[in-house]
Amino acid sequence: EAAVTQSPRNKVAVTGGKVTLSCNQTNNHNNMYWYRQDTGHGLRLIHYSYGAGSTEKGDIPDGYKASRPSQENFSLILELATPSQTSVYFCASGARQDTQYFGPGTRLLVL
Amino acid sequence: QQQVRQSPQSLTVWEGETAILNCSYEDSTFNYFPWYQQFPGEGPALLISIRSVSDKKEDGRFTIFFNKREKKLSLHITDSQPGDSATYFCAASAMGTGGYKVVFGSGTRLLVSP
Numbered sequence: 001e002a003a004v005t006q007s008p009r010n011k012v013a014v015t016g017g018k019v020t021l022s023c024n025q026t027n028n029h030n031n032m033y034w035y036r037q038d039t040g041h042g043l044r045l046i047h048y049s050y051g052a053g054s055t056e057k058g059d060i061p062d063g064y065k066a067s068r069p070s071q072e073n074f075s076l077i078l079e080l081a082t083p084s085q086t087s088v089y090f091c092a093s094g095a096r097q098d099t100q101y102f103g104p105g106t107r108l109l110v111l
Numbered sequence: 112q113q114q115v116r117q118s119p120q121s122l123t124v125w126e127g128e129t130a131i132l133n134c135s136y137e138d139s140t141f142n143y144f145p146w147y148q149q150f151p152g153e154g155p156a157l158l159i160s161i162r163s164v165s166d167k168k169e170d171g172r173f174t175i176f177f178n179k180r181e182k183k184l185s186l187h188i189t190d191s192q193p194g195d196s197a198t199y200f201c202a203a204s205a206m207g208t209g210g211y212k213v214v215f216g217s218g219t220r221l222l223v224s225p
Contacts, residue, residue, distance in 0.1 A: 004154075035215075042117075042200060042217035043155070090154050099145070100213070102154030 003027065004103035006091050012109045019078040021106050023091030029101070031094045032074040034058070034066060036087040037105070043090065049074055081110045114138055115203050117216035125224055130188040132219045134201030137182065141203035141214075146175065146186050149198045149218075158199070159186070191223045 003026045035043040045058030047066035055066040065077040092100040142163040147155035161168040161175045168175045177184045201216040
């Protein structure tokens with residue numbers, strides 16, 4: 001069974017503060033992804049990675065950075081958080097085109 | 112530009128009825144179409160998928176019908192159960208520069224009333 005975990009599960013941040021969302025997968029998948037989910041927009045891709053040391057920009061990368069220090073870990077970094085970044089963030093991993101395994105999500109509120 | 116569109120945004124059916132969820136796409140290079148099911152408070156999970164070489168895929172009560180010419184597909188849930196109440200995302204995938212590109216629709220929220 002694929003296992004993707006995220007931390008924290010809930011986060012309240014202040015505008016202008018730095019936020020780091022962490023993701024860990026134990027499936028040895030090469031590919032990892034960060035999405036945000038907002039009502040009416042579905043899942044939108046922020047950053048993704050094809051392996052340790054690589055990060056690529058997705059469809060909405062502005063205001064976000066990503067880090068993939070190892071095969072297992074993929075972080076999403078908000079250097080200067082803004083209220084517009086209030087959302088639910090999902091991490092996913094995958095080895096092939098056909099399946100992405102999602103984590104449980106992190107609910108972020110930026111005040 | 113929304114490359115994958117879903118309709119309706121929300122759908123209510125009675126237990127035992129067939130729910131029909133629609134999806135359309137624009138990019139003709141998309142060749143793989145997974146449907147994900149998401150329950151409140153959880154991440155999406157793969158439900159069923161189809162490749163563009165097929166026009167139908169069945170898995171129990173879930174069936175995908177695919178029309179490549181019209182760039183449309185639909186998910187049929189027969190004998191709907193209250194436990195099927197969830198949000199369903201249609202996605203489309205294609206090989207892009209450096210790897211696979213996946214685009215998700217905005218989802219259909221399904222409520223099955225007992």
